[in-house]
Amino acid sequence: MQTKPVSPFARPMPGIPVKAGAPPIMRPTKEEIAAFPAEAKALIEATQTAQRALLQSNAYTLDALKDRHFLLAGATGPGIGGALAAAALNLLGRAGSLTVLGRDLSKSVNFETGKAMQAQARAAGMGRRFHWLNAGMALEGRNFEKIVAALKEAGANRVIYVNTVAAANSGLLPGMPPVYVKDVDADGLLQWQLTPLDEKTVAATKFVMGTMAVEFPQALAKAGIEVEVAVFADWRGSLDKVGRNPAMPEYGRQGAYSTSLYLPKAVIQQAVAANFGAGKKMMDIFYPIMRTRALPFIPGGTTMANLYDKLMGIEGIRRVEQPELALETLQLINRALTEGYDNPFPHLDKHEMPLDNWFYEIVRRINNDETSDFYYKRWLA
Secondary structure, three states: OOOOOOOHHHOOOOOOOEEEOOOOOOOOOHHHHHHHHHHHHHHHHHHHHHHHHHHHOOOOOOHHHOOOEEEEEOOOOOOHHHHHHHHHHHHOOOOOEEEEEOOOOOOOHHHHHHHHHHHHHHHOOOHHHEEEEOOOOOOOHHHHHHHHHHHHHOOOOEEEEEEOOOOOOOOEOOOOOOOEEEEEEOOEEEEEEOOEOOHHHHHHHHHHHHHHHHHHHHHHHHOOOEEEEEEEEEOHHHHOOHHHOOOOOOOOOOHHHHOOOHHHHHHHHHHHHHHOOOOOEEEEEEOOOOOOOOHHHOOOHHHHHHHHHHHHHHHOOOOOOHHHHHHHHHHHHHHHHHOOOOOOOOEOOOOOHHHHHHHHHHHHHOEOOOOOOOEHHHHHO
C-alpha cells in the first residue's frame, strides 16, 4: 500500500483545479511582433538610464572593467544578462570589447534587443569590438569556432565570462512523487501537477545550463583565450536540498526547483566549490526573483513573484531590479580583479531571503475560499 505523502506540496489541495504540466508557451501576435523593435530599444534605453543614475551616486567602483573584454552568454532581453550587456556597452571606452551570445527566435523581443545593441555599438564606433552571435553556446564544432573567431577579431585574449542562460525544463525526475504548484491564470487559482521528464530531457537540462556552462572556460583556454573571471547566475531555491527529499514535509516547496530546475545549478555549484582556492576566479551569484520572459514558463513563477512583491510591500522592502543587479554584479567582478575578493557564492538576494518561511506558510494555505484569510485575491491582487 502506497503511503500518504507527508508534504502538503505533494498532494493537491481540495477545491482548486488541477492542470498537468506547465504553462504553455504562447506565440506572439502580429501586433506584439510589430512592437518588439521599439520595445527592445526602449528596454535598453531605460536600463542604461537607470544605470547612469546609479553610477552618478558614486556607489560603484568599476574602473578596472573599462578596458576589459566581456563574453556574456544569455545576454539578450529583459533579464540580468541583458542588463549586463547594456551596462557593458556604456562602460567600454576606446578599448575592451563585448561579445553577446544568444539563442533567440527571430520573432522575439530578445532577438530585437540583440539587434538594438548591435545598432548602438555601431553608432558608438565599436566596430569589431562588438559581436552578437545568435547560434547559442557550444564546446566544439562550427558554433564554437565562430565564438573564438569573434573574440580574436575583438582582440579578446582574456575575457570576463558571465553565463545567465535560461533553458531548462520543469518536471519530475523518473520515479519521484508528484509535486503540485499553485498558480493563477485568467480563470483564477489553480494547481500545476508537474509531469515526469524523460531521460533525454533531464540530460539536456543538466547539460545546457550546467555542464556546458562550466566547461566553456576550459574549451576557450584550449583555443588560446583565458577566462579572467567566470560568473554564473543562480537562485537560492536550488540550495534547498530538504525540498528535494520526498520523505520530508518540505518536499516540493520550491516547485519546479525542487524537481528539475535545480539540476544545472547543482552542476555549477559543484564546479565553483571545487575551484575555490585553486587560483581561478569563479562565482555563482544568487539573484532575487526577477521578472523576465522566462518567469511565466515556470509553473507558479509569476505568482511567486507577485506574492513576494506583496510581502516586500508589507515589510517596506525595496525591490532591486535588473539594471541595479547588473551593476552589483559588475562591482563583485571589479572587486575580484582588484581586491582579491574570493567569495564563491555571493548573494544579491539578501533582501528577499528573510521572507522565505513566511512565503511557504502562505502558499501552503492559499485557497479559493472568499471567507478565508488566505483567499488568494487577498495576497495576489
